[in-house]
Amino acid sequence: MHLETACYLGTTVCPYNRNLTAGGSSGGEGAVIGMHASPLGVGSDIGGSVRSPAAACGIYSFKPTVGRLSFAGFQAPHFTKGYEGILGTSGPMAGHVEDLELYMDIQVNAELWKKDHT
Numbered sequence: 259m260h261l262e263t264a265c266y267l268g269t270t271v272c273p274y275n276r277n278l279t280a281g282g283s284s285g286g287e288g289a290v291i292g293m294h295a296s297p298l299g300v301g302s303d304i305g306g307s308v309r310s311p312a313a314a315c316g317i318y319s320f321k322p323t324v325g326r327l328s329f330a331g332f333q334a335p336h337f338t339k340g341y342e343g344i345l346g347t348s349g350p351m352a353g354h355v356e357d358l359e360l361y362m363d364i365q366v367n368a369e370l371w372k373k374d375h376t
Contacts, residue, residue, distance in 0.1 A: 273292040319352070328373070
């Protein structure tokens, strides 16, 4: 767990300065939004994985309270029933604060707690 996005293809870089990383494990999403190639994205956050790319790429994000948003449909080992490790949460990332507000309004109004007990 570190605040850098790196894989076998290399390190994801900041869209404004290729000498810097895009930060966080959701840095690829942050870089795409920072380049204005996507209006909104969702990443997973435990210790800054959506907040660090937001700071590095000039966009906005926040970490919702764990359990506030549904993980239904996510495919990752730490989102399975019975997992007792460090819990993360999904966090929106966008170029404008108003887009984050709209995302949260949509999530809350969908009443996902009726479909996802967590």
